Amino acid sequence: MSSDRRTAILDAAAALVREQGVAAVRTRDVTTRAGVGIGLLNHYFRWSALRAEAAALALDAEIDALFASGASPPDQLQAFLARAFTDDADALWRLWIEATDLALTDDDMARAMSACAQRLVSRVETMLALGADAGDWTCADPHAAAMRILAFHDGLVGFVLTGLPQLSRAGAAAHLRHFARFELGPAADPGSNQART
Amino acid sequence: MSSDRRTAILDAAAALVREQGVAAVRTRDVTTRAGVGIGLLNHYFRWSALRAEAAALALDAEIDALFASGASPPDQLQAFLARAFTDDADALWRLWIEATDLALTDDDMARAMSACAQRLVSRVETMLALGADAGDWTCADPHAAAMRILAFHDGLVGFVLTGLPQLSRAGAAAHLRHFARFELGPAADPGSNQART
């Protein structure tokens, strides 16, 4: 089927968006990368819709990778905390920030990001709930706790990426662990020492 | 002195930026509002520099208003917590988010916002330190606490403004109080008796 080219365009868009963020990518970048003519992109997509779909693809893939279904809740939490401030995650968070910002004025992006955000919250929420059930930590209200952890996480990521105000990766990571301990109790602290057995 | 017109342009830019954010305002909007020709704006400014200066003006004024020098630390904290999620503050936070985003690619904005952010942190920091000295609450590391509170605050504001993920103003306010209690101890939250919603 000829939708080879269609998916080629979508994949190229997702890859570029993942690498450079949503703001920097142009239609011509996508068609060049996909090896097709400019017209074909507009035959299959509107740019705002393609851009939104590409961003959602890239982010969903990342979210899925982060919360690997096989891992135990403490391992998932550990992965989440560790992944937050590594430099190879910069492009990802930058994408998140730019997409969020675009969603303020772009309806397609708003729709796509709404699903993404929903998904992320529910992943964190179920992780927290499962961990609480398993006795890994205590968490009275998983949804509220997920919202708080994500809010704090977003704030810290913003500081690290923009430098407004300046905050080192190590400092941000320490703050996030500090907060996780507060939310989930001392048993949940994965960083200082693996005391749990 | 002819710099009447210059300051008229700057004031018009600051007012527009305050009302509509940095992303939506155009050079022609500013010259129209200031009642001058398009050429005069370019005679006195480069757009990126004017936009950055206008944003800094608007934000600095707001920061100063928030931390009125006469108020006691607990009053200042209450004002900060209360001001976070009123609807008339939406435009302000939207401006903050857009300016932060722009700073990623615009050097002028990055410089201006760096000073702004620095200022905000130091205001919160001294408020926390003064309150701790006065026995209003306990705070071992005012700078770190200020960074954490602001990070959490930024994250919540982002959620409320973008709806990604959805979060009510009331929920956000409750979370912020929750966090303040975590940072400063129970003594810091006058409304904490029935704060949970």
Add this chain to the structure above:
DNA sequence: CCTTCGATTGAGCGCGTGCTCAATGTAGGG
């Protein structure tokens, strides 16, 4: 008065970018 010179104006330029559309390619049915 005239001259000079900075302040001021706005039509128009340059450029980036999403998108159009007539032209061309190509595969399948008759």
Add this chain to the structure above:
DNA sequence: CCCTACATTGAGCACGCGCTCAATCGAAGG
């Protein structure tokens, strides 16, 4: 072999927007 229908192409269009620059204004000095 033609015909039809869809895939594909890319030069060029439309539009927004920051910025230029020749022209004009106006006040101060002589």
